[in-house]
Amino acid sequence: MIKVLIVDDDPMVAEFNRRYVELVEGFKIEAIVHSANEALEILNKVDVDLILLDIFMPGMNGLDLLIQLRQVGKGVDVIVITAACDRHSIKKALQFGAVDYIIKPFEFERLNSALLAYKGLANLMEDQDRLSQVELDQCVLYKEQPLSMQLPKGIDRNTLNVTWEQIKELDRSLFSTEEMAKYIGISRVSMRKYLEFLRQIGSLKLELIYGTVGRPVYKYRCVNSVNNHIKRYL
Known part of the structure; x- marks a missing residue:
């Protein structure tokens, strides 16, 4: 750290x-x-x-x-x-x-x-x-080069782009890893990698949601659907 x-x-x-x-x-x-x-x-x-x-x-x-x-x-x-x-x-x-x-x-x-x-x-x-x-x-x-050259291992640019477009359509609504995995058509484990990457670069935030019954769950929310730094990765 x-x-x-x-x-x-x-x-x-x-x-x-x-x-x-x-x-x-x-x-x-x-x-x-x-x-x-x-x-x-x-x-x-x-x-x-x-x-x-x-x-x-x-x-x-x-x-x-x-x-x-x-x-x-x-x-x-x-x-x-x-x-x-x-x-x-x-x-x-x-x-x-x-x-x-x-x-x-x-x-x-x-x-x-x-x-x-x-x-x-x-x-x-x-x-x-x-x-x-x-x-x-x-x-x-070469720090000024586009960060699209530096995607983490296991992150596909096309899948990242599709995921981001889907997130923008949700217009800051909360969503879970499982929900987004169903939208995109990939496994929950794979989807988590993309969502965590987007969270790490500041495009998503993770919120703890308390329901009326059962355990609280973590859901993601878009921080800013029109931010520009995500474009460097796409």
């Missing part, structure tokens, strides 16, 4: 970032703070893998915090999320090791892509002592 620290002086933006991160499997919010000094206090107490860092903050700004972290030898990874779009800020952030730079306002699709790319590289680094050029290029240099 990748442990994340959110550093943003705007509580509303920090909350949006928290919700976005929690839509992506494999990440855990360790803490949310609203200043660089609070971030330093957390980092002295807790091990964190990734910081989502704003630049414009009262007191010490995000760039100064990033520089200080590198000066004291902290290798925590940083994705900058900021309204600062000037050349100096971008260049300085990259010089001091930011793994990505996202300019506000942004859509979930952009952060989702950044987190998936980061998770892919983190998993690759953890599993292998040596990397091939192809593996490194896929994680570092």
